[in-house]
Amino acid sequence: MMQAEVLDEPQLEFGGGSGHIDPRFGLTAYGPADLGASDAPTAIRVGMVGPADQLDGLRRWLERCREPIAAKDERYPHLFPSFPGCDLDRGLYTTLVFSDRNTRQVPDRALRGLDKLSRIDAIDASVGLYADELTALAEENRVDLMIVARPEQLKDTRTRRQMRSANRQRGGKDRPNTGYENFHDLLKARMLHVRQPLQIVRRSTWDETTPPSPGRGRQDEASRAWNLHIAMYYKAGGVPWRLRRQATDLTTCFVGISFYHGHDGTSLDTAVAHVFNERGDGVIVRGGAAHISKEDNQPHLNAADAHTLLQTALDTYRREHHTLPARVVIHKSSRFVADEIAGFDSAADARDLDALDLIWITDSEDVQLFRPGAAPPLRGTLLTLSPDEHALYTGGSIEFYSTYPGMYVPHPIGIRAAQLTRSPREVAIELLALSKMNWNQARLDGRYPITLHTAEKVKRVLRFCQPGQAIATRYAQYM
Structure with missing residues (x-):
């Protein structure tokens, strides 16, 4: 049965652990999240x-x-x-x-x-x-x-x-x-x-x-x-804001996976992953070649390459943060096939992860909500189409702004989970928060979670790099 609800706008964390829903007002009132830290x-x-x-x-x-x-x-x-x-x-x-x-x-x-x-x-x-x-x-x-x-x-x-x-x-x-x-x-x-x-x-x-x-x-x-x-x-190494988390939450690492053509424009797509933690640190990992599936005409990884990509991402994360996360969430812009699921699961088992979520984020849905009057649906509107299909408005009218700040009719992103350890509602709240972690814009209404937004930005740069060329691991080098 189709259901809809409007989720609360997630707060971000600023100086002194204080929270606010909007980056600019949080920074003005409390300063950056690392205010007072020795390395700020x-x-x-x-x-x-x-x-x-x-x-x-x-x-x-x-x-x-x-x-x-x-x-x-x-x-x-x-x-x-x-x-x-x-x-x-x-x-x-x-x-x-x-x-x-x-x-x-x-x-x-x-x-x-x-x-x-x-x-x-x-x-x-x-x-x-x-x-x-x-x-x-x-x-x-x-x-x-x-x-x-x-x-x-x-x-x-x-x-x-x-x-x-x-x-x-x-x-x-x-x-x-x-x-x-x-x-x-x-x-x-x-x-x-x-x-x-x-x-x-x-x-x-x-x-x-x-x-x-x-x-x-x-x-x-x-x-x-x-x-x-x-x-x-x-x-410059600062942390403007970070995700808010409860003390009881598992330490979570988010991974966004995208694909790009090689430098010659003809090679098979190559995977790139953005590995991101709640603090806001992002590292970049380049994976192996992908293949185009005849079923959906989209790039996918075989089981071995999926295993290697996640294992490399976790090893890079460990070198950067001196620990491994308890939970990993993988966002991908194409559906998860059986080989990919098997490869990611085996890598998670090899690193003794407590939880692994695999979520396909679609670009748009063939569904549109309307509110009385001329205003679009509210940002944060979650539409449940079926137990396995959900649509989330990351754009839309925003009560805090008292208006709809976009130029065109907003379309929701789709949430298709291949594997979940959280409820779809919790995942949607997480995606709303991740859509606010883009440090190239100060507003609160990013369309995509930072994982996929970053992966898209990074691949535009990496396609100019030779296949064997060493690349920077810090996201700041690409944005």
Whole structure:
């Protein structure tokens, strides 16, 4: 029988163990979750690389963000709150430290030459220019984070169809790497060997006179400051917020598994896993090749590769955290087949796990709920279609915001469990909380759990890496 209920919005944990449902209000009231910890970043040494005509303006804007920035709209004070500023006595309780010594200019002459190149060659050339400067800066080991002022004139995205057309125009020869699509992903891939994460910033983020790129909107200034500073705090090793857990809860590790094409664009899909704990630490593990099932035309792992992937993920987790979790939850964007279940179960047995949950998260459901009036369903609405099928609205109207903050009709994600040690309702509450663990945005209404959101982001970077290339294990290197 079909049933629906609205789940309470899960709280997150901030400084002093205090809780709030919204990251921005929690940070403003209580500070970050690691406030006062010996390893919390109270001073973030920032390196800067980019064109000369951007570096001064970007630095001035970041220094201005030490002070509060007014809210956008008084009609929705919870949706568009002010930015409290970022300094030792407010906001994230840290300060950005700049130095001319840690600032490197990308030569204007070289950047002007990009206009003469095809779009693919311009992306490749610009990444090379930036990678040289970033590598030199990283090797000096004087910074915790490197901010990249993205070249303004560079056109960003390229579809596979456009790339095939361009390759034909250049003589019909495909480049060794057919995944060239944008500056962000390729530069991240080139810089996975350095310790310091990158924060790539567009000019339209800090310069109100520069319009955003076609197809991209621009948030209000306070929201831009929130998103950027939270991301930088996390990349510098901080913990902005964490999941709340009861003392009686099992220590849980969440694993998101996704698949991507290899660097040549023709190899079988390869698995990548994001291993994530309640504290917010995320590590990345690359698995073996997958095969496309004739039954659903989706990538899957054989039993041995599923076993190896989970075992490697747990070993990586143990090296990072010096312990193993009691419970592991695996999220996957395709259904679990028998071989995968057998492989994951055998790995769990080998590591003496107390509990293993296997959950297929579908992108959308062929079901739609309506409320009286024009407002969409509330975020947190859980619809039970059958004992094994559930739909969860991670987007929708939000009472705390007094509005629906989206642009389009929200669609629920589907929950299909192959193996559960918790009730579907408990799993849905967990998914709602995990949808709030994205440190690239400060609002509370992420669509996907961070496990799958991260895996999708990571695979966009890893497809530019050679199969045997060593990769960074810390998620901050990819975001």
